[in-house]
Amino acid sequence: MSYAYLFKYIIIGDTGVGKSCLLLQFTDKRFQPVHDLTIGVEFGARMITIDSKQIKLQIWDTAGQEAFRSITRSYYRGAAGALLVYDITRRETFNHLTTWLEDARQHSNSNMVIMLIGNKSDLDSRREVRREEGEAFAREHGLVFMETSAKTAANVEEAFINTAKEIYEKIQEGVFDINNEANGIKIGPQHSPTSPGGLAGTGGQGSAQGGGCC
């Protein structure tokens, strides 16, 4: 199926916060209460529409266990968006956010859009992290924030789509170099870019470095 853009996402966060369930809810619109442990990374994809453009989201669901950090770090590369998930009923998953954020910032490209997600909002009675705390954390670190429930599907669509909108806006603003696939954005088959040549494009330190000779 043709698309205008392909965005690569990763989902990160502690084990058991519901990363795989969020992905399943978004891609398959269903909830699976007992989920096998994610080992390494899993993959999901879905087509969405923004600004009447077809956008394919390619989503990498990572294992939350410390043991697999070494593997998931490889997947930070070339991600345009990240969903950083914690569980509102488990305080420690919120406390670990800083570590996750450092890891993500260190291994991904600086323009990556990060969405902070407090999952399991259906379990309000067992809530340990107040909504305001999530908002404050997001504000402090320049993230977008949302509480979701993979079980009831509340805000799940929005979380994925708003992240995509943010990326789309960044493309429009020219923040993302869409010709560089390392940014996690791929232009669809019908939009093949023209490759620049000459002194400006290939010469010296390259166009980005030698600086607009033309």
Place this chain on the structure above:
Amino acid sequence: MSREYADENKGCARVYPCERVNMISGIQIALKNAIDVIAPPVTPLQDFIYHWKQLMNFYVSHLTDCKVPVQNTSIPRHLDVLLDILLQEEKEENEPGPCLEYLLQHKLLDLLATLASAETPPGMRTVCLAFLRKFLGRSIYPLLHHTSIYAPIQRLVALCNGNPPSPIEAEEIQFLLTICYLACKYPHVTNIINDAPIVQAVSNPTKKDNERTEIQRVTYVPTRKRINSNPLFEPLDTQAITLINPNLFDKERRKLPRSNHVFKTTVSDPGHLSRRSNESVSSREESVSSSPLAQKSVCDSPLLNTKSSEQWEEKDGGDSSGNKIDEHLQNLRDLRLDTDCNAYEDAGYVASDNQSLKSPNKMPEKSKCLLLDALLSYLNSADNTVRIRACEGIMALASLKDPSFAQTTARSELPSIVSTRLENLFNAIPAHVDHLDIYNVDVTWGLDSPLWTQEKKFPGCRQVAAFFMWYDYCDRLIREAQMELAETLARTIRVVFFERIVTPALADHHVILITALVAKCLKVTTSSILCTEVSYWLVGQDRDPEIPNVWTSPVLHRLIENCFTDSNDLTVETLKLFEEALDKRNEHILHCLVLIYLSTRAYYDNTAADSAITSWSDEEDEREKDKKGTLDLSYEQNYSRTLAPSNIHRVINCFLSLMPRYLQTDPDVNNFDKYMPAWEQQYTSALSDCALMAWPLEAVMVDDSASSDSRPEADHCSGRFYMGPFLSMLFDKISNMPRQTYEINLEVMGLILRLALLPHPYLHEFLLNPLLPLIPGTKSLFLCLQKVVKQLVSEIPKTPENKIMLAETRQRLLSSCPQEEEKEDILCESAVVTEELCKELAGIAYVKYHHSV
């Protein structure tokens, strides 16, 4: 024979006498489930035992014939129920519950492992692996250290082997990854799972846990010996070999030390036969005693009264089936025991056994890691996902923070297998691949870049992508691995791949492609440890300067020679390789290529110092004097006067006025401001990259006493200055600019600018200070450029319409879209490049100045 189904069907077996009709089992289960719903068993334990017995019943009724695929039997469903009960129990109890206890006590996993080994019924291995993966992966308890868990797990890990390809490799790799996960989650079990060498366990005094050591000694020897002693004895084939030719197996078996009683089901030592029988008896007693309980709960239900007679019959069946199970299992064991007994008579046993006992330190083989070796066997799988999963498992193990395990992995076959695969993939790249396509190949090792292996972007694309995916994996693995393993990996890659394969290839027919591939390798290398090894390959490990015309680094030698061939393509690709090498900002590369030759400042003309200083400002004169006395103080400054001379405007003017006006084509003459922002950014990153390289802050003459080095051959005091092979080559190329193609000139310019950007005081003044007094006869960048301009000035005006030509050339070169081939003129192109180069140099000089004040 038919008891099993009679049991389950509660009468239905009579309706359907043919028990091997596949659909029956479905009906049976449905019925059984219905009954369970109506009359649930009293406790989860009883339920658990009941399902286990039902599962075992299959074997009693199929002693000779197990051809039914496992999916058509009730086994998978019983296992599912068992799993559910176990997990439910974990949820409800705060401590290990009775079902888990039962599982541990009665060694259920041991039996499952035996059944998986035997593949009875066909497909049993897949089912068992999935059961264990789910059970161990989900259980909240660290179970692996239990003998009744790790022994069967070890056996199953040893069964998993991707070479030759296994039809169930997807399930096998999932199972192995789960074990990896457990090994990482509970690092204290790593050695148990990985079959640490006995030598290490015995000689390591820090292991306080004697019990564990004991366990290791008891458990590991058999497996390790078994695998090591005969390459024929591949884990997957264990069973096959046993079944086809039991004696073949025995030859291995009899080497086992006698203490391997942990492997109860892979019976190898007749000395334990009696013990095992006793256990069987006791477990039978258990099953007999527990069996009626389970049945009773069913028959207590009043709704089932009508069938009570059948149930009582069933109860009897249960008892007898319990006996039959054990009988059957005993048979399975005896099958192997018989041959073991024969083998035991063999005199060879004693000899080999003694040998292994006498000299435990004389293990000729590398230490083996059961789990790691299993994972490695899948690296050549045809299934991309399986391969990547294996890579993931290896990476997880490599990153495990356990020094002794890191040591074990470093000594394992991992480094050589990884490097050999790199070599093979490199050799698989077709020679006809266009070197220009290499640069844009952008792949990563993970599942997220499958496109390149499928697409056909250019001929040979798949092989090129496969190679770079693997190179990326090597790079990432080294980044994530523990130090000792990382260093071994990187060193092995240098020796096996770069030195043995790439070095000779730099002189063969396809050198252009090879050079492009190496340049790309350098570009994508992110691990500093790998980068260091590649730098050793590139410029040699020796940090001393080379003597003119005496080559000590064969690779550098070859590359520089490659810059002077007739092939423009080869020159361009080689220069690009150097470009990537400089971009690594690797201290060793920069040192050996350039800095070592400048570090004594032998290019500087002391005798002309006085006259030179008059050309500087007075402040600098003072500074020059001050520094000679207080060299140390200069390090406390956080900015460099060398990089920020107060005569900066004169420096900049030198560059900007080098090109005479009538040859300049930029309408915006003398305006180099537009280059600033990009250089600012570049310089900031250069500063941070080079911050830790301990470069001097200022370019000053070092006292003779201080510079008294142990290198008589590096005697720069004699006045002979040698700038080293790399700078010599570059300056030759600069001087040759009017006669070189545009592509080469661009590369030369790129290299010069990269060097000029570095915040090294000697390099800075040597390249960017045209006013520096130099020893007579010393080539400098500025002098080279002056010669170039002189040549352009004398030749360009001779060509007709040169003004228009120049303007058109500029237009053509600087427009971002390639136009139809116009008339190319090397002279005009060189003029444009030279003009740009001068402005870039002025820009860099200014940015560095700006940063240092």
